[in-house]
Amino acid sequence: MHPAFSVIFLTTLIGAGQGLFLALFTGQFYSTVELVEPQPASFYAVGSALSLALLVGGLAASFFHLGRPERAWRAAAMWRTSWLSREVIVLPAMMGIVFLYGVFHWAGWTQPFIVLGEGTLPIDATFVLGMLGVLVTLALFVSTGMIYASVKFLQEWHSPYTIANFIFLGTASGFMLAAAYSALLGNHLVGFFGTWAVIATLLGLGTRTASLVRNTSIKHRSNLQTAIGIRHRGIVQKSQGFSADSFNTREFFHHQSPETLKLIRVMFLVLVFPVPIALVLLAYALESPTLPIVAFAVQYIGLLAERWYFFAEAEHPQNLYYQQIS
């Protein structure tokens, strides 16, 4: 497939935004049960604003993918059958919840209305919003992943790994950002967020490598014989029905050499996994306020490469019909 930058930015930006929200609420949960020190309201308010900005940025990027962005609202119609439609509904829902979560914290509407667990777990409005937000975040990860994983003849994508990768890589990126944000503020949550970021990154490493291994040995079910229905081993295309390029040659091919693909793969395997982990560990050892920021930035660049490769590695069966321009 052709890696479109609109979709690369959409998925990486909302992934980081979703992960950051998960990180904020994880922080809130841990401080509610007094496992980490409590943070001021501004920490959550500004954090939510940051998460919201990433979600809005992703949404904005997605508009560049559409031929007719002015009609984008119509895309909410077919949620019963289309994962794309579901994503279009869940993304604004998540934005709304993140917005409210930030506003409630900022306004200090955090009086608990019920206390659970023998006085150890006070539940306030932000807690409820946070729980809802976590559900919506997961729903959004699943919707985004299923857009790709549900197309069964894109065999490289048609696997649970696709969804796992979106979940773990987005979460990793968001927790990295939370660590960077904490480092910038100089609070004591850097190690906490950093640890979770490393765990999510390692999980992502597991599922992403598993999908890479799966895809290198994938056996494509379609071939030229089934494509044109002639049972003969020696079939060569002589003309694809036009003398230059077409939508079919632009949308479904990456037009890059195998060397470039290999390079991008090495690049993301290095930038997404070992380098940020090393930087987080180093930051922990040196108590550096800047290294977590570098770790997030490096991993984000790596994720752009990862997403590029994700598209490029998928072979669409229609490509069988477009081997030869003449």
Add this chain to the structure above:
Amino acid sequence: MVDENPYDANPTGTFFNRVQTYEVGSFPSTETVHFPKSCLHCEDPPCVPVCPTGASYKREDNGVVLVDYDKCIGCKYCSWACPYGVRELDEQQKVMKKCTLCIDRITDHTLPEAERKPACVIACPTNARLYGDVHDPDSEVSVAIRERGGYALMPEWGTNPANHYLPRQKTHMHVTEEDLQRSDNPLTKEDITVYHGEETMEDVTW
């Protein structure tokens, strides 16, 4: 439909039907196969449920798969979900286009019945295209599919295309001298051509 740079170096545009060419076998025993490719109007079209706007739909009454150009947002997702690569984005109107089976012709009751067919079927000079109802077991197309071994493309995806392809037929012809000569032709005085028995049709007909 778009036709960009038709006379320049890089002509491109939107096609409903592309006629491709394949070479089967290795020299000298090769065959050239011309292969027209358009939307196959699948019975179970994977391109329809993925469309977020409902612009892609399958007509209840006749099963034709269509795009509502007024609803389409040009997200291209349906083209990813068609294994045959027959949907093409119109680069000017920025909406998805594909073969409509000439829906306006085939449903136009002001046309004489014989003309209620897709334009390509009417135009084909060798009658290579047949058109009819695949659900009617007695229709011309059903009979052809059944009796001449019609097959579907990429059956592995369970799309169940309505359009079928018929296997190539090889025509062998043995021409004897008597077939070419009307031995009892009263107008023939004498035949001055010397035949060697290796002539082809082109050598002896005019």
